[in-house]
Amino acid sequence: MTTVIGQLINALQLGSIYALVALGYSMVYGIISLLNFAHGDIIMVGAYAAWFIMTSLNSFLPFGAVAAIAVVFSILICTLLGAGIEKVAYAPLRSAPRLSLLITAIGVSYFLENMAQMIFGAGAKSVPNIISIGSFHVGKMTVSWTSAITLIVSVISMAVLTVFVKKTKMGKAMRAVSEDVGTAQLMGINPNKTISLTFAIGSALAGIGSILYCCAYAQASPTMGSMLGLKAFVAAVLGGIGSIPGAVLGGFAIGLAETLVSSVGLSVWKDAIVFAILIIVLIFKPAGILGKKKIEKV
């Protein structure tokens, strides 16, 4: 029983990281229909930012202060990077065909990966654990603070995001632009600003995700973003791309499936099984679990 609950906690920890990253994919797709391949690499940059602060400031400041700076710095870097990429690479292609935007996103992803490889080398860097408080007990169970904080942080971020999108004026603008850019513009919404904002928020979530990833796996490498990004992306599609609760649901579903497969000793097959789940869901529910079915007009 305890192992089952232990695995469940692992699944929730992994799932919440996927969910945070999936939210970024989902929001960006919702607003400009772009599969943002660079999103996974933003996480990688965030992880390197955290590593940089943790190792360079370690000798000057107490651990708590360094950790706090690392968190803020890496979220800030991710946010700026996400918004910057949008301004430089995606904004000029607003009216271009979908495919050229996709290729640009791939180009950005390659660029970030190779840049990181050039600056930091191809090997993995070990990131000191930011939440180094050990664990606590619930009955007979031992729960690490890392898992607990990961879960709490992601639930809070998702709640804040939901409130932001549902209740604030800017969130309303985001929803309007994702529904119809032209009409939104007629209502006085600036679509460029709104799209930039969406990228910034998505990337900030990726920044939080990168910190949590570093806490869980304690390393940063140039290619870490591609598989993580792909899985998170699968999570977003599984839940119904463009939908916020869908991305969260998809993230947790993927995390759960992966942990389950690994815990029965089939860990080499976990990628294939996760992807197979996506295929089965898409065949029976082509828009994802919570996605809206679009009615085609002739």
Add this chain to the structure above:
Amino acid sequence: MSIKQKINRLPVFVRALIISVVFAVFLVVVQILISGGTISGYISKIIILVGINMILTLSLNIATGYLGQLPLGHAGFMAVGAYTSAIILRAVPADSAAALFPVTLIAGGIMAAIFGLIIGIPALRLKGDYLDIITLVLGEIFRVIITNIDSVLGFDFTYGARSLKNIPKVTTFIGTFLCVAITCLLIYTLIHSRQGRAILAVRDNEIAAESCGINITLYKTLGFTISAFFAGIAGALYASYLGILNPASFGFMKSIEILVMVVFGGMGSMIGSLISATVLTVLPEALREFESFRMLVYSLLLIVIMIFNHSDKMKRFKTVAIDKIKAVFSKKAVKGAENEQH
């Protein structure tokens, strides 16, 4: 009359004759240069790789350019073809490998086509981005299966991550480029046939095509399967070109690489595919002296070219620039005419 118009006025068989003579001369000349040692072994390897990438690009172009879909798992079909051909070639005696190679090529192609068919039927029910995603994911599943199948079977079949070694290296320059020519010919005739026009109609407007009595599912699956077939052929060539296969080389990035070639060449353009496959295979090799910079330059070029070709500002800038250049030339022409009059 421009040269292009003149060429188009020639009868078909004359055009075919000209193309085949030019192609045969190209084959013979390059082969003589290779065997004479004028073209080094390294460069001749790159030339073969260009040929393989041409077939890959042409094959993906069927699915993207002509069928209007965007499969992101093309490397998966390439892997199926590569492993099929390699496993057969390893099983036969080494001295008959070269003679059997055409057979294993086709076997690789057919195997890839079968997989394309099995996958195409459910995948093509989905539309747009969902189709892209499902093919991407299927490509990854292929890779995981090839990596881990040995432990399920209980004997060495694909050798997984340890790599399939000692594949007879029977891919030659002439063989590769004959395959390129045959691929071009088959695709050209396909697109100009009744079935090809149906495929193009599905791309242009599915609903209109359906109301004209075209069976959309049939033609989508047909296009997808043919695309997979040629990818399998390219894979088989690739296996015998490298002599060693590792599932990691058929990942998602390989699919993207092929897609980039197709988009660079222009979707639905055969000449474009051939040119972009050449440029994008040679470019990373030419940049090799910059070592760590080369992928950086490659990725930057991707972004810059896309922005240059498609952004509104750039389009406006280009039309203005072209107008100015034209104005300069027409002024000169006017002046020239005036001078002649005097």
